[in-house]
Amino acid sequence: MQNKKIPLLLIATLVCGMTACQPPSADTDSTTSTDNTESSDTTSLTEAKTPRAMTSAIVELSEYSLREKLICSKLDDAISAVGNKSEIKDVTTVQHQISACLPAADNSQILQWLTDYQSMYDRFLQTTSSTDNAAFYTLMRTIERDESITVAQLKQVSPRVRYLVGLIRGKADISVRYLGGGDYEFHHNLIAMAELFSPYLPDDQSEFIERMAHDNQEIFWFDAAIAFAFEELVERTLFWEDFMKRHPHSIFYDDASDLFDTYRYLLFFGSDNTQWTDEEVRSFYNSNNERLMQRLSIRPNSQLAKDVQTFLDFMEQPDAERHKQYPTPDTDEQGHKINESNAAHYQLSKALAIPSPWASASDGTSRTTSDKNKDCMSGIVCVDKNTTTQTSQATAPQTTAQNINQ
Structure with missing residues (x-):
């Protein structure tokens, strides 16, 4: 038992040295000290004052770090899995993962995620049906003009187009752009994309x-x-x-x-x-x-x-x-x-x-x-x-x- 306590004491000593933590003052009442010990089980590592609090903080920190590492190790797979059959919740999940992983990532990894995330959104907005038919054109023009969409219009296009139109009506970061020549495309908010990554770049x-x-x-x-x-x-x-x-x-x-x-x-x-x-x-x-x-x-x-x-x-x-x-x-x-x-x-x-x-x-x-x-x-x-x-x-x-x- 004695050997198991040595690493903990060593860690506590090092942390106290880095954080300038001080032992309780000599005139502190022993009862009060015990109460403080019990209430500090969930304190942060830098605020830990006792071995018990230190142990609790280290365990919590390890769980958090492990959880973050697991999330980030699966991020590439999560991005690759999003395609033109995915739902917006899949995109949102990736966004949450990226937000959690960016602060600790190096520059090359961030740039790779940025490129992959951009490609992911392009895949997500692809439609398998032809985008040059009259029904699609009429529906896109209706959306562009911010006019009311009829049930009959929605029935004439593919389920994927209907789903993306639903996201637009639900105020997602997706819009319709007219490219000329009777051609439309679904488009996403590039400014929001840049804002996600920009704080973590030079x-x-x-x-x-x-x-x-x-x-x-x-x-x-x-x-x-x-x-x-x-x-x-x-x-x-x-x-x-x-x-x-x-x-x-x-x-x-x-x-x-x-x-x-x-x-x-x-x-x-x-x-x-x-x-x-x-x-x-x-x-x-x-x-x-x-x-x-x-x-x-x-x-x-x-x-x-x-x-x-x-x-x-x-x-x-x-x-x-x-x-x-x-x-x-x-x-x-x-x-x-x-x-x-x-x-x-x-x-x-x-x-x-x-x-x-x-x-x-x-x-x-x-x-x-x-x-x-x-x-x-x-x-x-x-x-x-x-x-x-x-x-x-x-x-x-x-x-x-x-x-x-x-």
């Missing part, structure tokens, strides 16, 4: 996912058009350029660089249904956009400012000078004919030398500017497009200059 990583959540909460493309204003496109481009300056060693630096390249490319070339200048790249359709670009061109220590200045100089170049400096072949690298309507964009692509984020690599595969086939326009972290379950935002429309550069 400043640069927290800033990254919070910005991604803000930008990707709404759609990026709409019927081959950029779904937000020119001013916002400029602001996003500036943000990612500044992010790289502030956090040159961030684990998300390459993703930030891809985003910067994507946004600045669109800033100059637009998309099929979004053009900022006329076909000859001589004048802006919106004078406010021109004034904004003029201000950008004098921004100090900025690659974007240099690109803008090159762009503005190109707009002023006479045709003869353009043709001399940037000779235009009859066809581009892919054999597509270059005509008058796209000759200026071809020349501009040579002047700026900004690779299209959707250009083809030498082996013919799609790539981004850093040769990473990633989707950064859907969630709070960039993911490999080959493993992305939602493709509506991952695939960009072909821009005029993109067709030329491919």
Whole structure:
């Protein structure tokens, strides 16, 4: 019996040394001391004053630690188990597990859980039925307009769609987004997702996912058009350029660089249904956009400012000078004919030398500017497009200059 008491006394001594605990004063009544001992059985380890209280605290602490370790060891399995047949209670259970495990997890584990959690939610919102039929479209449009849903409408769609619609009506963090072209999708609250992980990440990583959540909460493309204003496109481009300056060693630096390249490319070339200048790249359709670009061109220590200045100089170049400096072949690298309507964009692509984020690599595969086939326009972290379950935002429309550069 004596040997079993030694470890407990040793632990008590160490804890007292760390917490500066003091023995009862000499004038403390023995009866009062006994009462305090009995009432302190459930006290915390740092507050334990007696061997009995210390034993109780250690047991409770061990049970708590063991419980937490068991929960966290099963978290990966719990996330993987959630799919498009799961219920919202399964998602809530995972959320509770993540909340319990994040405080003690290391950075690599947190980032892995973040990525897996994002993929989990994408799986959860998938529907097995076709989403292009008239009944689905009518129901989604009704929800989007916040109109009353009829029983007849619900009967015409799959049980999974009905279940997700029920979650929306129950005010869950799920909504319906219209993507254009008669296409809808179920979507989750990215800002709430970022808020779950952000407190446990370094400043640069927290800033990254919070910005991604803000930008990707709404759609990026709409019927081959950029779904937000020119001013916002400029602001996003500036943000990612500044992010790289502030956090040159961030684990998300390459993703930030891809985003910067994507946004600045669109800033100059637009998309099929979004053009900022006329076909000859001589004048802006919106004078406010021109004034904004003029201000950008004098921004100090900025690659974007240099690109803008090159762009503005190109707009002023006479045709003869353009043709001399940037000779235009009859066809581009892919054999597509270059005509008058796209000759200026071809020349501009040579002047700026900004690779299209959707250009083809030498082996013919799609790539981004850093040769990473990633989707950064859907969630709070960039993911490999080959493993992305939602493709509506991952695939960009072909821009005029993109067709030329491919």
